[in-house]
Amino acid sequence: MVEQEIERKIEDFRNLGIPKYIPRESRLQLVDNMVSTVIGARRVGKSFRVLQAADEMICHQVIKSIDQVCVMDFDNPVLSNMKATDLSLIQNTFLKLNPEFELNTPLLFILDEIHKVPGWEEYVVDLSRNPNWKVIVTGSSSKLLKYDIATELRGKAISSTVYPLSFVEFLKFREFRYKTSSTKGQAEARRMFDEYLKWGAYPAIVNLEEYTKEALLREYFDTMILKDIIQRYDVSKPQQCIHLYNYLLSNISKAHTLQSVFQYLKLGGFSTSRDAVRGYINWAEDSWLLFMVPIYSNSLKEQERNYKKIYAIDWALANKNSLIWDGSYSRALENMVFIHIYSRWHRVHYSLTRKKRQEVDFIAVDSNGHPVMALQVCIDISQEDTVKRELEAIVTTSKYFGIKENFIVTYNQEKDFYEQGISVKAIPAWKWMLNLA
Structure with a gap:
C-alpha cells in the first residue's frame, strides 16, 4: 500500500507539473552534499518556494526536466505512518519507474x-551522500532549524526560512508596480499598504474577497492549533490551550511574563501549572504561531528576569482570532514591523534605558551580536509629548550602544530629527x- 501511494504521488506530480507561481524574494540555501531544510509556519508558501527552486534548477540545467524531481508530501495518512526503515522505498520506487536513471543522474x-x-534524519543523510542528488526537506516546526538538528543530521544540514509575504512581495502578488517618486504613486502605495495592514501577508488570501479572507484566517489558526500543537504534542487540555492562544493573540506587542500568563488562566478558572503554561508557549513558538521577544542583554539572567513582548506570525491572523479587538491597527503595525526585522536579522530584542526604563520597541542584532538598528513604532507622531517620549528613549539607547541606524516607523508621517548628536528618521x-528591500 505504501509503495502504491509513493507511485501515485510520483505520477501525479509528473502529470500535473510545477503549478504556476509568483516568484518569492527569499533565498534558499542549496549546497552540494548537504540537506537543505526549508522551514516556516503553515500556509506561508514553503511548498511553492521549493517548487520555484526546482523550476530554477531546471531553467539553469542543474537538472534537465521535471522527470528528475521527486516530491513526497508526508502530510498524508499513509506516508506519515511509514517507518524510518521503509523510507528507502521512495528513491527505490522513483528509480524503478525511471529505469533510464543511474546513480550519477542528477535528481532532486x-x-x-x-x-x-x-x-527520518538518517535516511535524508544517506540520500544526500550521492553527490548528484539534492535533498530538500520542508516543515512547519522550528525544530528543523540548524541549531536543533545539527546533531541529528551530523552537520549535514543548512536551513532557510520562509516567512509571510513582505510588503514588496505583496505588491508583486497584487500586480502593483510602484513608482513612489510621484504623488499618485505614493497614494497608490499607501492604498496597498492599508490593505496589507488590514489583511496580513498570507499568500493565498491576497486576491480573495474579504469575507473569504476572514474565514481563511480563522481556518489557518484552527489548523495550526490542531495539527501543529494539539495533535503533535498530545495536549490533554485542548480548550485551555486554545483559550490561552486566543488571549495571547489579543495582546500582541504587549509585555508578558510566565507568571502573568499563569495568573490569567488561574483567574479564568482554569486548573493549570507554570510548567504547563511554559509548555503552551514553547509549542506556539515551535510552530511559528508566536514569538517571544526578550530584552537586549548579554546576561541570560537579565533576559529571564525581565518581561518578554509577544508577536504573531501574522498580524491579521492575530486580529481575526483575538478574544477582543479595539479596532486600532497600532499593535498590528508594530507586529508587521517586527516580522520584517526578524526575517532579515533573526535576532530581535526590545531595550530599556538604564535610568528611566524607557522602552525602545526593537533592537536588530547582527550575526556578531552587535546592535545595528533601533526602531520605535508609533502610528501617529503629531502630539509633541509623544515625539518627545519616543525620541528620548531611542536617542539614549542609540548613544549607549553606538547604533547608527535609528527609525521611528509611523503610519504615514515623515520627519528627520537630530538630538544630542544622534540622527533619527x-x-x-x-x-x-x-x-x-
Missing part, C-alpha cells in the same frame, strides 16, 4: 513534512519596508 528529492516520521511604514 523534495520531502515535505518528513519530520513526522520518527528517525521618522518614516512611513510602507516607505520603510520598500527601502528595506
Whole structure:
C-alpha cells in the first residue's frame, strides 16, 4: 500500500507539473552534499518556494526536466505512518519507474513534512551522500532549524526560512508596480499598504474577497492549533490551550511574563501549572504561531528576569482570532514591523534605558551580536509629548550602544530629527519596508 501511494504521488506530480507561481524574494540555501531544510509556519508558501527552486534548477540545467524531481508530501495518512526503515522505498520506487536513471543522474528529492516520521534524519543523510542528488526537506516546526538538528543530521544540514509575504512581495502578488517618486504613486502605495495592514501577508488570501479572507484566517489558526500543537504534542487540555492562544493573540506587542500568563488562566478558572503554561508557549513558538521577544542583554539572567513582548506570525491572523479587538491597527503595525526585522536579522530584542526604563520597541542584532538598528513604532507622531517620549528613549539607547541606524516607523508621517548628536528618521511604514528591500 505504501509503495502504491509513493507511485501515485510520483505520477501525479509528473502529470500535473510545477503549478504556476509568483516568484518569492527569499533565498534558499542549496549546497552540494548537504540537506537543505526549508522551514516556516503553515500556509506561508514553503511548498511553492521549493517548487520555484526546482523550476530554477531546471531553467539553469542543474537538472534537465521535471522527470528528475521527486516530491513526497508526508502530510498524508499513509506516508506519515511509514517507518524510518521503509523510507528507502521512495528513491527505490522513483528509480524503478525511471529505469533510464543511474546513480550519477542528477535528481532532486523534495520531502515535505518528513519530520513526522520518527528517525527520518538518517535516511535524508544517506540520500544526500550521492553527490548528484539534492535533498530538500520542508516543515512547519522550528525544530528543523540548524541549531536543533545539527546533531541529528551530523552537520549535514543548512536551513532557510520562509516567512509571510513582505510588503514588496505583496505588491508583486497584487500586480502593483510602484513608482513612489510621484504623488499618485505614493497614494497608490499607501492604498496597498492599508490593505496589507488590514489583511496580513498570507499568500493565498491576497486576491480573495474579504469575507473569504476572514474565514481563511480563522481556518489557518484552527489548523495550526490542531495539527501543529494539539495533535503533535498530545495536549490533554485542548480548550485551555486554545483559550490561552486566543488571549495571547489579543495582546500582541504587549509585555508578558510566565507568571502573568499563569495568573490569567488561574483567574479564568482554569486548573493549570507554570510548567504547563511554559509548555503552551514553547509549542506556539515551535510552530511559528508566536514569538517571544526578550530584552537586549548579554546576561541570560537579565533576559529571564525581565518581561518578554509577544508577536504573531501574522498580524491579521492575530486580529481575526483575538478574544477582543479595539479596532486600532497600532499593535498590528508594530507586529508587521517586527516580522520584517526578524526575517532579515533573526535576532530581535526590545531595550530599556538604564535610568528611566524607557522602552525602545526593537533592537536588530547582527550575526556578531552587535546592535545595528533601533526602531520605535508609533502610528501617529503629531502630539509633541509623544515625539518627545519616543525620541528620548531611542536617542539614549542609540548613544549607549553606538547604533547608527535609528527609525521611528509611523503610519504615514515623515520627519528627520537630530538630538544630542544622534540622527533619527521618522518614516512611513510602507516607505520603510520598500527601502528595506
